[in-house]
Amino acid sequence: MQAGHKIKIVQIPVPTPTLYPHTTTNCYLVGNENKSLLVDAGYDRKETRDKIEKAIKENNIAQPSAVVLTHSHRDHAPGVRQFRDWAPTVYCHKHEKQDILKAISPITSISCLQDGATLQIADVDLTIIHGPGHTAGHLNVFIPSEQVLLAGDNIVANGTTWIGPPEGNMSDYIQTLNRLKQLPLAKIGPGHGQWVTNPYEQIDFVLNRRLQREDQIKMLLQQYKQLTAAQLTEKIYENTIHPSVFHVATKTIEAHLIKLLTEDLVTKRGIHYAIR
Missing domain, CATH: 3.60.15.10 (Ribonuclease Z/Hydroxyacylglutathione hydrolase-like)
Known part of the structure; x- marks a missing residue:
């Protein structure tokens, strides 16, 4: 160019x-x-x-x-x-x-x-x-x-x-x-x-992907009451991602959860997250 x-x-x-x-x-x-x-x-x-x-x-x-x-x-x-x-x-x-x-x-x-x-x-x-x-x-x-x-x-x-x-x-x-x-x-x-x-x-x-993922996390937490980051990742991706990237997918879900914690929209007890 x-x-x-x-x-x-x-x-x-x-x-x-x-x-x-x-x-x-x-x-x-x-x-x-x-x-x-x-x-x-x-x-x-x-x-x-x-x-x-x-x-x-x-x-x-x-x-x-x-x-x-x-x-x-x-x-x-x-x-x-x-x-x-x-x-x-x-x-x-x-x-x-x-x-x-x-x-x-x-x-x-x-x-x-x-x-x-x-x-x-x-x-x-x-x-x-x-x-x-x-x-x-x-x-x-x-x-x-x-x-x-x-x-x-x-x-x-x-x-x-x-x-x-x-x-x-x-x-x-x-x-x-x-x-x-x-x-x-x-x-x-x-x-x-x-x-x-x-x-x-x-x-x-x-x-939009990031905002949709955030909505998905909130919906799943409402549905299941409490979940870990790994459990959320399993439910969100349901074997649709290559196993080699499951770890980084989980890290990205954790980053979403930290954002939601900071915004006071979810709570954390131990390794479990729940809707506030």
């Missing part, structure tokens, strides 16, 4: 041990032949470097001088180790810094970006958006001139993102989605899957 031949935005799916049904994590090259940066660095294996170097060569883009890590998860951050010889500036949000330091060790030099910060690549401004929810320090990169949002795991192309406590927060996530909806968007570069060319529909899909 190009805007007046100033920059390209190249999506690079890198094979990672991510969650079913995904088998790749997206990295993004943003720049031109003079300067570029990388958004997310994938998994720490040689294949990551090979894929990104191939994309640099094929698109005639400069070797990235910086890497913006959206968050610390193992399929997004540790691959930065593959590019140590480039000596890039590594950016993240301050709330993510400690987890990212663990993820990319022995690299110890990180610069923090706050909400609203601007990075410039080839005279094009990139706006940093702090979008907590999936993790506390999750970052998004918005490119106003292209109306493109690089969303990390706040948006995935197929289905919805899991939100798991303690790092995930459902209330924050819903606020983030509502904020992203206010941006002028032509398309979204998701953390996993193809470009999202119907950005507002996809954000609304995720918002």
